[in-house]
């Protein structure tokens with residue numbers, strides 16, 4: 001049997017295991033281990049597992065995940081997130097889908113703080129989901145809006161996605177960051193429109209509340225000030241150059257901890273519960289990332305990924321059609337591959353073609369990152385859906401993925417708008433960098 | 435036989451083009467196709483620099499390439515090449531190392547060395563001009579190894595560690611004031627966009643790279659093929675690595691000048707002497723520590739490579 | 742069976758709590774580093790070495806807890822359509838796979854611990870030895886595998902409800 005056939009069988013087995021409820025990280029690791037054993041030997045397979053585990057467990061870029069999860073949990077127990085949602089509810093709760101819109105705005109704000117979409121979804125999910133449940137929002141819809149809003153984490157700077165793309169293609173990180181701002185705001189707008197449409201078509205999904213008096217609004221806003229101070233302080237701290245994102249997460253934890261202690265909302269028992277919940281969520285994220293990195297060497301070795309790209313390039317087509325096809329490959333592979341693994345495998349293969357076609361490399365970077373965002377929320381492997389699902393274990397994945405559909409459509413529209421008007425991405429970089 | 439060659443650099447990186455692909459081509463020619471090499475770049479067979487040596491040791495790939503200082507596997511003798519103020523060009527370092535290769539071989543007992551070479555001597559990339567160690571007093575400078583940190587301390591700066599990918603943001607926001615890094619690294623991470631000065635001709639360090647083969651894979655080759663492979667690896671392949679870095683260093687200088695944002699300042703001989711003055715004490719200290727911890731005579735190796 | 746389940750629950754929870762305290766101290770270390778930089782113009786030397794080793798330890802101390810309570814991400818689209826008995830079989834298979842994967846990691850990490858000790862592998866700045874870190878990984882993965890075996894046993898005797906799941910109130914408030 002050829003390596004290629006074994007690769008195809010591996011993908012089929014992975015899908016079967018996922019469908020049969022095997023934890024995603026362990027399923028990817030199992031297929032990767034078996035595949036490397038067949039294509040090489042068991043010593044290399046086991047060594048791949050242990051070396052990937054060690055590399056990733058010690059990877060500094062990922063440490064921001066447990067920090068922000070802890071911050072979100074502390075903000076939850078101290079009532080900070082509830083205050084924020086009370087304020088959001090006071091202002092826009094009487095509109096249909098008001099809180100889901102507030103969640104998208106929150107995700108956008110948080111994305112300016114986090115370079116990672118998973119961290120954005122986890123943190124905003126911790127804050128937003130219990131509140132939307134309290135206001136009787138449909139939980140599939142709420143979870144979907146958090147998962148979709150969270151994807152903005154890698155489009156709005158800072159972004160680990162852009163950093164990786166820049167290093168792969170020797171492009172300017174600064175230009176890529178700036179190029180992501182307007183498309184990020186465009187996607188945010190499209191998400192808000194999506195919520196408005198869904199809420200007006202199915203009012204029961206996002207019930208509208210009573211209109212509050214201006215005095216009630218003022219008092220709700222005042223109560224939300226501490227949370228806003230923490231968020232503005234941490235985001236502002238990064239942009240003002242006071243600290244790195246990881247440090248801002250640590251300062252955010254210390255600040256929320258101080259507020260929780262000051263409000264006397266922290267008992268030994270709920271502190272114990274919070275830290276256990278935090279480390280459990282952390283383990284869940286790392287297990288998926290490690291699993292993806294054990295599967296990846298198997299796919300590379302089987303030649304499956306390089307076959308896909310070579311086939312695309314051999315088709316006789318024009319520049320626009322090729323660009324569309326390449327984006328389609330990213331979106332389709334994104335349904336079952338981890339985004340960064342896909343970036344690392346595909347960008348080096350496709351980038352020379354893109355340059356030969358005369359496509360602006362910064363523009364292509366923005367398109368690729370949006371394709372990665374779509375992959376984060378499409379079944380069967382949608383990492384953002386999985387992490388949000390872990391926050392609401394009683395809600396079936398099916399319901400979240402159904403709720404996601406309109407947001408995927410919104411992202412495809414966003415990508416279409418960018419293809420029609422590349423200036424959306426290229427305007428800011430062209431003004432700021434001569 | 436077909437070997438796999440794994441590394442974590444991108445396909446556009448000088449080490450992929452100038453070392454990995456070159457070795458694949460040279461070996462195939464030298465052995466008349468009896469040994470071919472399939473290169474997996476971008477960490478396809480394993481991401482990240484920490485476990486790269488282990489990947490060759492355990493046969494995840496037949497050949498791996500990595501960075502001595504970033505690997506968890508200790509190569510303490512080879513690390514001595516990174517002591518400051520030893521070499522002005524990567525080619526000079528390659529010649530000195532391969533003349534004394536028997537001193538370094540105890541580091542590589544589980545593998546077969548294919549190449550050992552350095553990048554360009556480090557430069558200081560900063561958000562301000564400096565002309566003596568006094569100007570560095572109290573600044574936060576990123577260093578990537580214990581030796582780099584020792585150099586920064588000797589110059590009165592505060593050594594800071596952080597992943598190379600964070601350098602751009604950290605320098606832009608002022609979380610760090612500068613970094614000690616090879617000139618090619620400055621361009622690779624686009625630091626000229628966020629820094630104002632690059633100081634060259636400092637008595638700094640080099641960064642060592644290795645290419646090693648799995649011992650069983652090597653022993654599995656016939657003696658004839660082994661001899662043919664050795665013709666095109668070892669000193670010859672190391673020199674290709676050094677040349678690749680020289681070229682990328684020249685490209686980096688062009689790119690930094692073209693940015694119009696960052697000034698390259700070459701230290702004068704007198705200024706360089708000011709930076710060199712506090713270094714011997716730091717070197718002595720390091721050699722004593724290594725000798726005590728590792729149980730070999732670090733001074734002997736240092737004497738051999740510093741002539 | 743009840744006793745077995747409660748012992749494993751308590752042990753895993755205690756380790757997760759320990760991991761939580763370790764995580765909080767890593768946050769503290771990072772915050773102290775910021776304060777040192779601004780007010781004393783210095784830094785905890787090698788803070789990243791400590792953070793890396795610390796977070797790796799956190800992950801594997803908490804691995805058994807997350808695994809035992811089914812805290813990992815899984816796709817339940819098809820699962821929800823199955824009958825009770827098929828669901829139990831499917832769960833058994835997934836615990837078997839998870840347990841095998843963790844067992845293999847434990848075995849390989851124990852080997853890596855020995856070679857890390859023999860070769861003297863350690864962090865680049867502070868020289869923190871890596872052998873104990875591999876030991877934590879091996880221990881956490883092994884106890885995770887044991888937890889999977891425990892889940893299989895409880896599942897076979899129709900006692901899986903004895904595992905305290907990631908219930909709703911566990912999520913903040």
Ligand code: NA
Nearest residue numbers: 111153156158
């Ligand atoms: Na972001």
Ligand code: NA
Nearest residue numbers: 334335375381
């Ligand atoms: Na997906």
